[in-house]
Amino acid sequence: MQEYLIPFDKELVKDIQEETLINMYTMMARIRKFEERVGDLVSEGKIRTPCHLYIGQEAVAVGVCFALDKDDCVFSTHRSHGHYIAKGGDIKKLMAEIYCKATGCSKGKGGSMHITAPEVGFLGSSAIVGGSIPLAVGVSLASSIQDNGRIAVAFFGDGAICEGVFYESLNFAALKKLPVIFVCENNFYSTHMPISKIQADTEVYKRAEVFKIPGIRIDGNNVVKVFTETKKAVESAELGKGPTLIECLTYRWRGHVGPSWDLDKPIRPKEEVMWWVNNCPIKRFEAFLMKEGILSDLEKEKIYKEVEREIEEAVKFAEESPYPEVGGGGNGVFK
Amino acid sequence: MRYLTYAEAINETFHQLMDQDERVVLIGQGVTSPWYVGTTTVGLIDRFGERRVIDTPVSENGITGIAAGAALAGIRPILVHPRMDFMYYAMDQIANHIANWYFMLGEKMNIPLVIWGIINRGGEQAAQHSQALQAMFTHIPGLKVLVPSNPYDAKGLLVSAVADDNPVVYVDDRWLYNQRGEVPEEMYSVPIGKGVIVKEGKEVTVVAISYMVVEALKAAKELIKEKVDVEVIDPRSLKPLDTELIFESVRKTGRLVIADGGWRTCGVAAEIASLVSENVFGSLKAPIRRVTLPDMPAPASRALERAYYPREREIVQSVIELMGGNYS
Ligand SMILES: Cc1ncc(C[n+]2csc(CCOP(=O)(O)OP(=O)(O)O)c2C)c(N)n1
Ligand SMILES: [Mg+2]
Numbered sequence: 001m002q003e004y005l006i007p008f009d010k011e012l013v014k015d016i017q018e019e020t021l022i023n024m025y026t027m028m029a030r031i032r033k034f035e036e037r038v039g040d041l042v043s044e045g046k047i048r049t050p051c052h053l054y055i056g057q058e059a060v061a062v063g064v065c066f067a068l069d070k071d072d073c074v075f076s077t078h079r080s081h082g083h084y085i086a087k088g089g090d091i092k093k094l095m096a097e098i099y100c101k102a103t104g105c106s107k108g109k110g111g112s113m114h115i116t117a118p119e120v121g122f123l124g125s126s127a128i129v130g131g132s133i134p135l136a137v138g139v140s141l142a143s144s145i146q147d148n149g150r151i152a153v154a155f156f157g158d159g160a161i162c163e164g165v166f167y168e169s170l171n172f173a174a175l176k177k178l179p180v181i182f183v184c185e186n187n188f189y190s191t192h193m194p195i196s197k198i199q200a201d202t203e204v205y206k207r208a209e210v211f212k213i214p215g216i217r218i219d220g221n222n223v224v225k226v227f228t229e230t231k232k233a234v235e236s237a238e239l240g241k242g243p244t245l246i247e248c249l250t251y252r253w254r255g256h257v258g259p260s261w262d263l264d265k266p267i268r269p270k271e272e273v274m275w276w277v278n279n280c281p282i283k284r285f286e287a288f289l290m291k292e293g294i295l296s297d298l299e300k301e302k303i304y305k306e307v308e309r310e311i312e313e314a315v316k317f318a319e320e321s322p323y324p325e326v327g328g329g330g331n332g333v334f335k
Numbered sequence: 336m337r338y339l340t341y342a343e344a345i346n347e348t349f350h351q352l353m354d355q356d357e358r359v360v361l362i363g364q365g366v367t368s369p370w371y372v373g374t375t376t377v378g379l380i381d382r383f384g385e386r387r388v389i390d391t392p393v394s395e396n397g398i399t400g401i402a403a404g405a406a407l408a409g410i411r412p413i414l415v416h417p418r419m420d421f422m423y424y425a426m427d428q429i430a431n432h433i434a435n436w437y438f439m440l441g442e443k444m445n446i447p448l449v450i451w452g453i454i455n456r457g458g459e460q461a462a463q464h465s466q467a468l469q470a471m472f473t474h475i476p477g478l479k480v481l482v483p484s485n486p487y488d489a490k491g492l493l494v495s496a497v498a499d500d501n502p503v504v505y506v507d508d509r510w511l512y513n514q515r516g517e518v519p520e521e522m523y524s525v526p527i528g529k530g531v532i533v534k535e536g537k538e539v540t541v542v543a544i545s546y547m548v549v550e551a552l553k554a555a556k557e558l559i560k561e562k563v564d565v566e567v568i569d570p571r572s573l574k575p576l577d578t579e580l581i582f583e584s585v586r587k588t589g590r591l592v593i594a595d596g597g598w599r600t601c602g603v604a605a606e607i608a609s610l611v612s613e614n615v616f617g618s619l620k621a622p623i624r625r626v627t628l629p630d631m632p633a634p635a636s637r638a639l640e641r642a643y644y645p646r647e648r649e650i651v652q653s654v655i656e657l658m659g660g661n662y663s
């Protein structure tokens with residue numbers, strides 16, 4: 001597995017401002033702490049909606065979203081808290097949605113798997129595997145018609161590669177040279193199935209070849225690498241060259257759904273899980289930032305304190321918010 | 336007599352079917368998973384191996400067609416969709432191919448395929464993880480649709496479904512999985528298209544579908560207190576539908592409530608209501624009542640879920656109102 005990792009070095013960050021690096025670090029910490037808190041709240045029975053935690057994959061959401069403008073759009077999946085936060089979504093409204101409260105970003109109707117923050121370009125998450133990929137392509141089609149330079153990103157897992165809609169979407173986007181970026185978060189599992197048991201060829205990025213678009217496989221736990229590669233994809237799309245498929249190798253630490261590590265189930269070897277935990281995307285980045293003198297212990301402490309304060313505020317907001325009212329404001333089926 | 340839970344009954348039936356007939360193959364997402372389809376497939380992979388217990392990629396449309404192709408070639412596949420919500424991806428294979436094949440090709444090719452669709456709802460799972468789509472499949476010519484409501488029928492109908500030479504959609508509700516009931520150990524079949532009276536009564540007929548049978552029986556008990564004598568009918572199969580059993584009951588009671596866990600518009604309850612009014616209108620003493628989901632996607636919040644899913648209370652209320660009373 002070691003070969004998956006690309007080490008951080010000075011060369012990699014040479015065009016990135018220190019402030020941006022710190023912001024990336026902070027964003028990853030925010031997602032991690034948010035998800036850990038959600039996991040605890042599920043264990044405590046306070047949250048019931050099924051939560052697919054993003055712990056371990058933070059570098060992908062952050063690296064990608066930092067390479068985008070606010071106007072650029074992303075779509076996500078059942079595992080979408082990280083993308084929402086990285087794109088700049090309000091975490092109070094997110095926590096309230098996970099509590100299924102009226103003040104949630106989807107008014108308590110969507111729960112964890114259906115969140116949205118259109119004000120920052122997070123256009124929604126679908127829990128149908130592969131289901132939101134064509135929606136991102138559609139947004140990029142609109143960009144090409146409206147000629148507004150807006151980029152669209154589809155986040156999806158390795159499982160989605162098995163759905164026909166993935167190929168249909170890639171083909172159309174490649175054919176029309178649309179400004180869309182396909183970001184596959186390959187965490188090596190689709191529910192209880194390891195990727196080798198569901199894909200004839202486990203190198204996801206190669207799917208790009210037949211559509212004659214760039215496809216790359218990168219260390220998805222190296223936030224800077226994800227950022228720089230997404231930047232390149234953005235530039236390529238802006239030049240009218242069409243889509244890119246970026247396969248980010250990463251790992252979800254917890255089980256498929258809920259806070260459990262699922263180590264009691266015959267799915268993932270404990271050594272494998274621990275290897276990824278030891279190569280934590282945040283810790284790796286942090287070690288680099290410290291070594292380069294970009295981050296100090298003091299600053300780190302400050303960041304975590306602030307992040308935890310924000311999250312506690314979000315929990316308080318969610319707890320104190322009312323549940324949606326039956327029939328409140330009509331039934332909301334039509335506009 | 337032996338008692339099993341509904342999930343145990345299904346599991347036992349799989350074991351027996353696969354043991355008895357080598358052509359039977361189980362295919363679909365989660366058939367080797369410790370949780371995906373509850374405990375219904377426990378032990379199958381160890382006993383029958385990967386050639387006959389095939390856990391699949393997330394490829395609903397392809398896998399559904401693949402199962403149908405295997406059925407054309409002499410296999411008896413049971414294809415699982417662990418949630419009915421995911422069946423929309425497979426809708427083309429189901430509706431355009433599987434349902435049409437026999438008719439369209441001059442009755443030369445039949446597809447003996449069981450499509451096992453699971454309803455899994457509640458628990459703030461929201462609109463894409465909650466759907467009860469029995470009406471969709473009942474609408475399509477060429478598909479049989481079964482809706483067991485207890486462990487005994489779960490076993491008997493599954494056996495009949497596998498024996499049938501046509502595509503059969505077997506709708507299975509996870510809210511039933513812990514129900515206990517008498518289940519003979521030996522294999523037996525429940526005939527497709529035959530409903531049953533699960534509780535006799537004289538004043539109001541309640542036709543209940545799938546899990547709603549459980550709620551209807553609770554309602555019937557409650558209604559005894561209100562001095563209303565309800566007859567509960569479980570059609571067990573939506574297509575073919577045992578219309579005569581329903582008509583006969585309505586001729587006796589003159590009042591009908593239909594309880595279905597699907598949506599209201601163009602739903603199963605709507606179909607049964609129109610059949611009754613077409614055929615035994617003269618026996619009706621009051622308008623037909625439907626207890627269904629509202630025409631709304633499933634909400635996440637528990638506060639909305641409580642109001643969304645109809646239960647015993649809504650059935651009791653409808654019956655009492657039909658009898659001219661008030662219930663609050
Ligand atoms: C169409 C459809 N089929 C099946 C499922 C059930 N399901 C939910 S998540 C998932 C696995 C997805 O794996 P992957 O795409 O790798 O995402 P990950 O969970 O690893 O983030 C499956 C099969 C679903 N939600 N939608
Ligand atoms: Mg995955």
